[in-house]
Amino acid sequence: LLTTYLGQRSGTRVLNGQTQRGHGEEIRAAILFCDLRNSTQLAAALPRGAYLDLLNDFFEAASEPILSRWGEVLKFIGDGVLAIFPVDGDPAAACGLAREAAEEIVARLAATEEPPLRCAIGVHLGEVTFGNVGAPERLDFTVIGSAANLAARLSEQCKALDQSLLFSGAVQQILPDAMIPLGRHDLHNVPQATEIYTTESQTV
Numbered sequence: 001l002l003t004t005y006l007g008q009r010s011g012t013r014v015l016n017g018q019t020q021r022g023h024g025e026e027i028r029a030a031i032l033f034c035d036l037r038n039s040t041q042l043a044a045a046l047p048r049g050a051y052l053d054l055l056n057d058f059f060e061a062a063s064e065p066i067l068s069r070w071g072e073v074l075k076f077i078g079d080g081v082l083a084i085f086p087v088d089g090d091p092a093a094a095c096g097l098a099r100e101a102a103e104e105i106v107a108r109l110a111a112t113e114e115p116p117l118r119c120a121i122g123v124h125l126g127e128v129t130f131g132n133v134g135a136p137e138r139l140d141f142t143v144i145g146s147a148a149n150l151a152a153r154l155s156e157q158c159k160a161l162d163q164s165l166l167f168s169g170a171v172q173q174i175l176p177d178a179m180i181p182l183g184r185h186d187l188h189n190v191p192q193a194t195e196i197y198t199t200e201s202q203t204v
Contacts, residue, residue: 009086010074010142019132021132021133027129028091029126029130030094031123031148031150031151032083033081035120035158037119039079057112061112063083065108066083069085069097071101072086074143080155082151099175119164120164122151122155122156122166123168124170125168125170127145128143151168157196161185164202165198166197168195178200180199
């Protein structure tokens with residue numbers, strides 16, 4: 001039950017007693033944030049039940065490529081998905097799995113019909129705190145830090161650049177092959193301009 005609601009890694013930590021607010025560990029991870037495009041219009045156009053079915057189809061399409069590659073789906077935020085691929089000593093492996101999962105998500109959604117679904121995915125590599133945050137009566141087990149924020153901002157930038165998938169320069173440094181530079185961009189609440197990339201498969 002804990003795995004279903006919290007994920008494998010988070011559920012195991014809670015089961016082992018890591019339930020104190022503010023308790024966490026510093027980890028390095030590839031962070032993936034996936035957002036459903038045009039969700040406001042879809043919610044307005046569809047009956048509530050039909051929109052709920054569509055949202056669940058989206059979450060399934062986004063989650064399966066992550067979970068099948070040992071990633072951790074941390075939470076569903078409205079119409080978004082936050083996931084991590086912990087480095088565990090091999091940043092190239094973590095980034096590679098995140099890229100494969102992101103590309104599969106895009107491909108899965110591109111094959112949907114009536115209505116066709118589109119996503120906006122940001123992938124970043126960085127340090128985060130993995131642990132408990134919240135109020136004394138209601139805790140959440142998630143990742144906290146500027147690296148997680150940058151992944152979400154990359155997802156937002158997809159809409160401005162009309163892309164489905166964007167990577168930070170930190171990921172490109174680990175996986176330089178087949179990366180297409182899109183220049184430096186100012187992202188909301190990110191102090192410095194960010195080098196942004198996409199992959200060749202997304203520009204065809």
